[in-house]
Amino acid sequence: MPIRIANFMGKFGWEMQKKFPKLSSQSYLKAMFLLRRKSQKDYIEYFMRDPEHVPYPNVVNLETINRCNSNCAFCTANIYAEKRPYMYMTDEMFHKIIDELADWGYKGHLTMYGNNEPLLDKNIVERHRYAREKLPDCFIFMSTNGLLLNVEKLKEIAPYMNQLIINNYCEDMVFRPGVQQVIDYVKANPEEFKDLDILVQMRYVKAVLTNRAGSAPNRQNEKEKVIKETCLMPYTDMWITPDGRLGYCCCDNFEVTELANLKDCTVAEGWNSKKYQQFRERVRRGRQYDPLCKHCDFIDAGLRMHMVNEILKEDRKSGGKSREDLGSRIADTFAQKTK
Numbered sequence: 511m512p513i514r515i516a517n518f519m520g521k522f523g524w525e526m527q528k529k530f531p532k533l534s535s536q537s538y539l540k541a542m543f544l545l546r547r548k549s550q551k552d553y554i555e556y557f558m559r560d561p562e563h564v565p566y567p568n569v570v571n572l573e574t575i576n577r578c579n580s581n582c583a584f585c586t587a588n589i590y591a592e593k594r595p596y597m598y599m600t601d602e603m604f605h606k607i608i609d610e611l612a613d614w615g616y617k618g619h620l621t622m623y624g625n626n627e628p629l630l631d632k633n634i635v636e637r638h639r640y641a642r643e644k645l646p647d648c649f650i651f652m653s654t655n656g657l658l659l660n661v662e663k664l665k666e667i668a669p670y671m672n673q674l675i676i677n678n679y680c681e682d683m684v685f686r687p688g689v690q691q692v693i694d695y696v697k698a699n700p701e702e703f704k705d706l707d708i709l710v711q712m713r714y715v716k717a718v719l720t721n722r723a724g725s726a727p728n729r730q731n732e733k734e735k736v737i738k739e740t741c742l743m744p745y746t747d748m749w750i751t752p753d754g755r756l757g758y759c760c761c762d763n764f765e766v767t768e769l770a771n772l773k774d775c776t777v778a779e780g781w782n783s784k785k786y787q788q789f790r791e792r793v794r795r796g797r798q799y800d801p802l803c804k805h806c807d808f809i810d811a812g813l814r815m816h817m818v819n820e821i822l823k824e825d826r827k828s829g830g831k832s833r834e835d836l837g838s839r840i841a842d843t844f845a846q847k848t849k
């Protein structure tokens with residue numbers, strides 16, 4: 511079945527998010543930090559074993575436009591909270607990035623969304639086509655709120671991606687008509703989408719999630735706690751803004767950090783830059799050593815943890831050899847598995 515429907519903990523989870531929004535998010539985050547602490551540290555040590563030769567990223571995130579059309583209470587990109595100067599990635603910058611990823615031999619995960627709604631980019635289908643052609647081994651995925659999605663758009667973009675996540679943000683646990691149409695069509699025509707993993711998630715639009723380095727609109731009135739955990743994002747994710755800067759991660763919602771600028775260097779040079787390594791050194795010791803990270807309680811939903819656990823398993827098996835190649839090889843294996 512090429513379509514999966516998910517609703518985190520069903521009706522019970524939904525009611526918990528509605529009635530005890532802070533409690534359910536705080537207990538989830540606490541549990542995740544506890545459960546993942548050791549693997550996070552192990553991966554960071556693995557990554558930093560030879561700082562001159564760091565592994566590939568596991569996820570490259572390209573934000574091609576910095577706007578959204580929705581109103582999720584937890585997200586800075588929502589139409590009421592948006593503060594960023596408008597930016598749109600030029601074709602020149604887009605092609606440079608994709609071509610350089612191909613030259614670099616990148617085979618991990620690739621997304622063409624960031625803190626935005628990717629279907630607002632009028633060239634998004636063509637951009638996926640180009641990326642698919644140049645990076646045939648990458649696992650290309652998209653997360654969308656589905657507001658601009660319909661069967662026609664799905665058919666256009668499906669050949670160029672491996673996974674499509676449709677987040678149905680709502681208050682009432684009901685699929686919007688457009689999303690329901692897509693579900694019905696895919697169920698009726700499974701052969702047509704047999705190579706695409708489609709995941710539809712029922713999401714509460716007023717959920718309380720992570721504070722995203724203090725930027726989440728519905729976490730503004732809290733006393734800022736200093737978080738002394740490490741974080742995987744500097745070692746797993748390359749985050750590219752529409753004007754071609756490598757920022758910290760998805761939690762730099764206002765797009766103010768700059769670890770490298772692709773106007774002046776290649777993606778490989780940016781990823782290996784001194785500034786990036788200094789940032790990684792700070793976070794390796796704990797979030798408290800970085801001014802943006804120190805109050806950030808973000809932890810990824812699970813994709814990165816899964817990847818790094820697979821990489822660590824392989825690393826142990828190989829006795830710590832060929833580490834550089836391992837990152838891309840494992841990301842590739844993971845992509846095949848989730849197809």
Ligand SMILES: C[S@@+](CC[C@H](N)C(=O)[O-])C[C@H]1O[C@@H](n2cnc3c(N)ncnc32)[C@H](O)[C@@H]1O
Nearest residue numbers: 584585625626627653654655677719720722726
């Ligand atoms: C920023 S959205 C961009 C893609 C698309 N607009 C969507 O919502 O699927 C990507 C992911 O970030 C999540 N997100 C947004 N704000 C968040 C927060 N404060 N904490 C954790 N995740 C958040 C969204 O729920 C979504 O799963």
Ligand code: SF4
Nearest residue numbers: 578580582585588655
């Ligand atoms: S989570 Fe996605 S859909 Fe919701 S406001 Fe943010 S970018 Fe838009």
Ligand code: SF4
Nearest residue numbers: 741759761803806808
């Ligand atoms: S602590 Fe937050 S801001 Fe810092 S790298 Fe991690 S997710 Fe990004």
